[in-house]
Amino acid sequence: MPLEGIYLFGLLAGALALLAASGVGSLLAGRWSERGAVAIGAGGAGVACVAGLAAAVGALLRRVDLTVARPWRMPYGEFRLGLDPLSAFFLIPLFLLSGLAALYAIGYFRPWKGRNPGRFWLFYNGLVASMALVVAARNGVLFLAAWETMTIASFFLVIFDETDSRSAHAGWIYLVATHLGTALLIGLFVWLGRGAGSQDFGTYAAPAGMAGGLFVLGLAGFGTKAGLYPLHVWLPEAHPAAPSPVSAVMSGVMIKTGLYGIVRLLVILGTVPGWCAWLVLGIGAASGILGVLFALAQHDLKRLLAYHSVENIGIIALGIGLGMLGVHTGMPALAALGFAGGLLHVLNHAIFKGLLFFGAGAVAHATGTRDIEQLGGGMKRMPWTGAAFLIGSAAICGLPPFNGFISEFLIYMGAFKAILGSGPAALGGVTVLTALALIGGLAAACFAKAFGIVFLGEPRSAAASAAREVGASMRVPMAVLAGLCLAIGLLAGAGLRAMDPVVAMLTGLPSSVAAPGAGRVLMPAALFGVLALLLGGLLLLAVLRRRLLAGRANRETVTWDCGYAAPAASMQYTATGFAQPLTQAAEGILRPRVESQLPQGVYPASGAYHADTPDVARRMLFDPLFRAAAKRLGRLRWLQQGRVHWYVFYLVAVLVLLLGWALRA
């Protein structure tokens, strides 16, 4: 096994090196040939992702657990990389989605002539490599360096479309938010490393009684990247602004590095106080419910999807919170189910959210708009994209037989285990059950709207009626992800075993199957029997329908509109109208800005209704906070002279002060 582990580790290291080399190579090649730049950048990313995926899957199946260290000339820094089940598990969606997004990007950027594509591939391949490095790092300084590289690379990808002024603003919000999170993380690592005198993850030791404080610090720092409510404010700005392949990678895997951080912190700390579990449960429920509510009120397809990322991160947090509750109350079955469900949802969310962002990107690519109210009739014009988006929609709503159902099912089962028990754990179970049920209903409403208005009915604008199906390089990634949604939904019973070592790391159990009662629940074979029955029944019904209709007159006509024979596209229900009953019910939370012109008189000639729902956390919490900060800090503006010799003076002054401080002893 150790030898095998070294080979897999080498494969991973090779993938990282190839990503870095191909990114730089693509930028250089772009000076001479656009096609050459794409070939080097995308080819390097593709090969590296296949290699990385193979290494991650192999490491997870073989239960590899090893660490490799190289000295690094950096105070406290060391090039210490590790590959254990937890890292391997997070690397799987990372390389899977990044590889597919690279393929998708080839088609997506084809119309962008005359601009060096190497700029994109440099940052894209850098982003993928730094994300993998974050997951593999075993040293605090190295982790922060990789974390920062990831942030910078994704920032440049967000603002990549320089023709869109909004993306610059979105990138700015992202940069500020994510650096505030990083500041907290620096505090976390300094605190963790103080006792041990080293930044090696293995030597970290939480000072007695401080585990709770450290966890909260990590939760806030990592939660900013993950998009936990109310630290999510950058997410609905940055994800829509980025090019679609980047949105898919950011939403599907980059925000998961925040969750990885939280889970890794749990492993490092070992035990955290019970109230931490309740905190995670509460934040998870808030993120889940508020995320989907805000998604429901959006008209921008990609912004809607971005809010669904907040929702799904909330679902994952509910699973992790249940797992922590199980560890705290000594219920191994609950712990195993909660962690297994939460982590499986990490993988599943990467798959269906990547698919949905690819679909949204294809629609934007074909029509030039992301405004749902301008779209319609996409299914007829883009049948592949439409079918893939439908599968992704059903999967994200947690509907059987797709993958989202499996992970939500595990979290539900954890909640039931808690409810059947006694004491405070039952309260946690009821919280999760209610939150998940509410989220499920709202998500179904939201995706009935998103899919129904964009892909069904008649086109609502000239751009939508001129839409054409996208090319193969964009279709293939969608088809692969849609296939995975179904495959995981039907075959999870067999695949869940591979997750045992990951769950064991978090629960402290030898293996989740060894937990009393957990093994039986993790793989209810009859569930897959019923799912097979569902699909078999559907197939049978389709054949029966065809047989019954064969040989009979099958006619086509207009849609029934009370006998009105000239239905127009503008008569269709709008997305705003579709969601209005629910957004109205949640008006107190959403606080939409409504502009309406009610019909007047006996023969009203016109009427209008428009509702816009900006983020409440941003409007009510962060905007006032930053305005106040800007006002206070504005008094220091005299320091900014704009003359270089003043800045040189500042540098010298600070250096002299530091020298004095260092020599004080």
Place this chain on the structure above:
Amino acid sequence: MSAASWIHPVLALALAPLLPVLIQRVKALFAGRCGPPWGQGYIDLWKLFRKGGIASRTTTWVFRAGPLVNFACLLAALAVMPLGAVSAPLPFDGDWVLLAYLLGLGRFFTVTAALDTGSSFEGMGASREVQFAVFAEPALLIGLAALARETQSLSLSPIYAGLAAGGELPLRILLGAGFFVLYLAENCRIPVDDPATHLELTMIHEVMVLDHGAVDLGFIQWGSALKLWVLGALWAGLLPLGALPGPLSRLAAGAGAILVLAILTGIVESVTARVRLLRVPQLLVGAGVLCALGLLLTFR
């Protein structure tokens, strides 16, 4: 898994078309009319399955998939739904989550099929349907959680077997009331929706299937009848029927309870009016509160 467990799905498929007719006959009795003949449900299906199709030019395969997916979901639901404390064919821990989500899948595809027509009426119905589901789904799951806690099991079959053997009366009453409201709402009956209305603007479920015809409409009608049956079985299991000897007599008693529920529905439809659409969420939240009270009872 015994042979007796397969009787329920067959029984449901065969007898479900009786339920809408039974409700109509009760309503006719109240109105002083004679109502449709007992076999009307079967006659309608026979007629619809032999007709040629007609569909809107706007529609795609999503429109045609809607009724089939919904029907397949109900077929799959029958695999986990026990009747009269006789185990279902494929019970497993957590099967009630699958039941709730199968109903959700059927609803999702019914709604998308409606939106596929591009009709504003159908869009309106679809919007209302998803809105009510948001309130109904948590109520259903909380009620089932109460039953799970009461019987300390995680699968519908042992839950209802345990409930037939014993269980507290207050819990049965609270959940009986809660599930009855959910049954009326999910099956689009008065006071939430009126299956007999003739005005598109006021419809919910009926308007979503306006453009469907022939085989598709047949599957929709059979599917609605099956949904009455499945959710009826959920309610019927709350009655203390476990004392009866032998699975056959218990199955018969369960089927009888479903018929009684249909008669109750007919009575409710005859003596009450629809509530305003804006008040429907309140009604459903009320059902949720009843279920939550039931759950609270089990914590004593």
